[in-house]
Amino acid sequence: MTETLARAVEATRRYGDVVALDRVSIDIRAGELVGLLGPNGAGKSTLINLFAGLRRPTSGLVELFGGSPRDPARRVRIGTTPQETGLPQALRVGECVDFVSAHYPSAVSKQALLDRFGLADLTRRQIGGLSGGQKRRLAVALAFTGDPRLVFLDEPTTGLDVEARRTLWDGVRRFHAEGGTVLLTSHYLEEIEALAQRVVVIGGGRVLADGSVDDVRGMVGVRRVSLTTPAPLPGGLPGVIGEQREGDRVQLLTSDADELVRALVLASVPFSGLEVRQTSLEEAFLAITSAAGVHDAPAA
């Protein structure tokens, strides 16, 4: 059986009246690369804060390496990422890595770490003088300083250009290929698809889905089909999970746009101005969460 590195059991976290996490249960097993997907405010960062020992659950259980994440000894083999806006501006890149390394019994070599994230030329530069992308890469590199087994990456590539994003993805993939475990949050579907094997969809503080990338893509890969038609649409259109009409303009949310368009043509629906667009994740989530309790699956 694979070792469970981190787990939450029925974990609930409230901030005042707001329920940020609602009875979330999740296991992170050794060697997994788990993508945590959800719109802003879904509870992703709260879950990571619980695992990293920054917050206590209001109720339920959160464990890291079999103990409480609040115990510093349990955090020896994890890595987290600071927000790049908080990096100590006056320090040089090398000094910052040295400082973080001092906290770990088996820190990796500074040179190897900076090489891996394309920062080797910047060792002597003050952090305040780095570009946004360089700071971001340093912030992610810090998560790997202590030779971790489990790394939490919260929105690692937000605001990066395509090339920098690829560099970071390569770094994460290599860590995973060497046996490392990753919990990655993102609100980019593309990023989760590129990296993760297992995807946990979280919305409104609940686990909405937990499965392979393909499983979840089917669920959130929702397209918006727009068309203008004076006639009412026939019933039984395939894969439609949402419908809105404003005058003659109809918006359909569907998990299979091809099949839907074929059905519209076969049914001789008199439409014009057909558009098929990818929905934003936020839209997809609205569709998923409003599509009755279907995907409000028991958290597993």
Next chain:
Amino acid sequence: MALVLAHAKYQLLEQIRIPMAVIGSTFFPAAAMLFFVVPFAGDHPVGATLATASMTTFAAMSTSLFTFGIGVAEDRAQPWDPYLRTLPAGPFPRFAGRIIAGLAMIGVSVVPVLIIAAVFTEAAVTPLRLLLGLAALAAGSVPFTLLGLTIGYALPSKAAIAVTQLVFFPMAVGGGLLSSPVDPPAFIQAIAPYLPSRGAVELVWTAVAPEVSPAPVTMVMLAVWTAAAGAAAVWAYRRDEGVRFS
């Protein structure tokens, strides 16, 4: 211990790389020394020695209050702070590192005062008494460090700046650090014994000048202030933990 030093080094680097911060904490004691001590007490050996001791206390007090009060409040506002809490260490190394860095900064802020005293005044001290004086200075700065920590953990940074200044100035004046050590104005004589700044400076006076012995009431009040500030600092730290990291 290595981790404590890593934190101390980190704190010091942060401060030294921003030269204005260092200049700020060294300028005022040095300037006060030049404008008040050199012209008025410079020719009198004991007076100059005591006045120099007052200025080093002034420097230590401002450094403690400002580096801890404003420094802690500003650090708390940075997202770097929660990141550090995810590292595998409790609060102790960070706390200890900060105190060591604070003592080092006090050392730095005292140097110009001592140089001015040696060059421009008749102040005199034996090497042993100088060392004793520095130790007394470190001990006397403890209540201000604790007060600074209280302010830093209890208040957001903008409020911390204002409150630190509000605390600092009356303490410096009321404790008699900016007036003649020998013949202070009556109102200072009345309130000084009850202020920790007076207790701190009397410790330093006693260490550097054989002519002086501390007043019992001042020493008791220094102990009371230290205990009260310590309790307040612990309270503010726990409250902060509870508010932000529960």
